[in-house]
Amino acid sequence: MSITAPAVIDGPQTDYDAYSDEALLDPWRGYRMMRDAGPIVFLKKYNMYAATRYATVAHILRTPEVFPSGEGVMMNDQMNQVLRGNTLCSDGAVHDASRRIIVKPLTPKSLKPLQDEIQREATSLVERLIRRGRIEAVGDLASHLPVTIVSELVGLPEEGREQMLTWASEMFNCFGPSGPRTEKSFPVLAEMMAYATNQAVRGKLRPGSWAEAILDAADRGEVKPDQCPVMMIDYMGPSLDTTISAIGSAVWLFAEHPEQWDLVREDPALIPSAVNEVLRLESPIQDFSRSVAVDHNLEGIALPAGSRVITYYGAANRDERQYPDPDVFDVRRNPVDHLGFGAGPHACAGMNLAKLEMRAVLTALASSVRRFELHDARRPVHNILRGFTSLDVTLHT
Numbered sequence: 001m002s003i004t005a006p007a008v009i010d011g012p013q014t015d016y017d018a019y020s021d022e023a024l025l026d027p028w029r030g031y032r033m034m035r036d037a038g039p040i041v042f043l044k045k046y047n048m049y050a051a052t053r054y055a056t057v058a059h060i061l062r063t064p065e066v067f068p069s070g071e072g073v074m075m076n077d078q079m080n081q082v083l084r085g086n087t088l089c090s091d092g093a094v095h096d097a098s099r100r101i102i103v104k105p106l107t108p109k110s111l112k113p114l115q116d117e118i119q120r121e122a123t124s125l126v127e128r129l130i131r132r133g134r135i136e137a138v139g140d141l142a143s144h145l146p147v148t149i150v151s152e153l154v155g156l157p158e159e160g161r162e163q164m165l166t167w168a169s170e171m172f173n174c175f176g177p178s179g180p181r182t183e184k185s186f187p188v189l190a191e192m193m194a195y196a197t198n199q200a201v202r203g204k205l206r207p208g209s210w211a212e213a214i215l216d217a218a219d220r221g222e223v224k225p226d227q228c229p230v231m232m233i234d235y236m237g238p239s240l241d242t243t244i245s246a247i248g249s250a251v252w253l254f255a256e257h258p259e260q261w262d263l264v265r266e267d268p269a270l271i272p273s274a275v276n277e278v279l280r281l282e283s284p285i286q287d288f289s290r291s292v293a294v295d296h297n298l299e300g301i302a303l304p305a306g307s308r309v310i311t312y313y314g315a316a317n318r319d320e321r322q323y324p325d326p327d328v329f330d331v332r333r334n335p336v337d338h339l340g341f342g343a344g345p346h347a348c349a350g351m352n353l354a355k356l357e358m359r360a361v362l363t364a365l366a367s368s369v370r371r372f373e374l375h376d377a378r379r380p381v382h383n384i385l386r387g388f389t390s391l392d393v394t395l396h397t
């Protein structure tokens with residue numbers, strides 16, 4: 001189902017370019033404009049609808065019979081073709097079968113034995129970084145757990161692993177609407193797919209790893225063997241950049257709001273709430289999309305079958321209809337219902353691991369870092385991810 005303008009467009013329309021450099025670096029005013037225009041707004045430049053209100057995004061994510069993922073959740077036709085059949089881009093029984101395999105090592109029960117190791121690793125990392133004082137918090141701090149412990153658990157061959165950070169970020173760029181920024185990343189995605197096909201194979205994977213469990217499941221007939229490479233992408237793509245962005249955003253928010261850091265330090269029991277608040281306010285994945293399977297009346301607007309709706313998690317999480325003072329960072333808010341991990345059948349399979357990593361890093365920091373002094377913060381212009389390329393910070397004890 002290719003992305004073309006519907007014959008008849010109902011509801012509000014806008015010329016606003018949600019993927020201009022300016023909009024990607026500072027999306028909040030544009031999100032507010034779209035939320036105020038209606039439950040969904042047609043983006044004329046991209047021939048897709050945009051859902052930005054909390055209730056609308058939650059409804060779409062929880063109604064897969066109308067808004068399936070099997071036609072892809074990306075904003076361009078090529079990518080929707082490439083990732084066909086992975087967990088993210090499938091529905092019904094096929095989705096259930098692959099999700100069951102992917103989620104197995106990521107349940108709270110499976111992760112429990114790793115909890116102490118992850119905390120120990122975070123604590124010793126923070127001790128080392130404190131001795132240094134001034135750090136680059138994305139590379140030195142936020143990336144550490146995902147590229148060490150998590151990469152080891154996934155168990156892909158060492159050879160090529162160093163590419164993984166570039167691949168993961170470029171892969172998410174490929175999710176954007178057609179255009180130079182998206183297409184520039186396509187060759188990198190081809191490299192990643194080649195790695196998933198040729199390197200993520202029996203004999204090259206770490207024995208007992210999560211990646212090997214995918215092949216074991218295929219041997220048992222639980223998924224088709226040709227699904228294995230795209231299922232590897234289920235781990236390769238989202239296990240790194242998302243969490244790195246989230247930890248980077250946490251450091252940035254606490255540097256900008258020292259009074260909120262004081263609250264966390266005074267009462268570390270607030271850390272789980274702070275984690276939710278960071279994910280609400282600076283959602284690492286800002287948007288994916290859904291196709292429309294059948295004609296559907298969405299809050300009074302006629303959505304034609306065959307059209308596509310972009311679901312803006314990042315905008316929904318700042319909807320004043322759902323959260324009072326939505327732009328305020330308040331670690332006591334505990335927004336457990338935020339949509340930063342999505343919702344419905346495709347809600348993030350790795351959320352327990354991501355939260356565990358975030359909690360471990362914040363716990364380690366809270367016990368010894370009094371203040372984050374921010375010298376410089378750089379963001380990438382990225383189609384999907386919100387985070388930082390670098391954060392120059394001094395850790396004061």
Ligand code: HEM
Nearest residue numbers: 087088234238239242243246340341342346348349350354
């Ligand atoms: C803070 C970190 C993370 C964020 C913000 C995040 C966000 C998301 C979101 C928004 C979705 C929903 C996609 C949709 O609605 O179509 C999703 C799905 C998914 N995530 Fe995450 N993610 C994070 C970490 C992880 C980690 C660490 C892993 C794996 C180790 C992971 C694996 C997945 C998978 C496999 C799916 C697809 C689930 C499905 O389609 O059933 N994520 N994630």
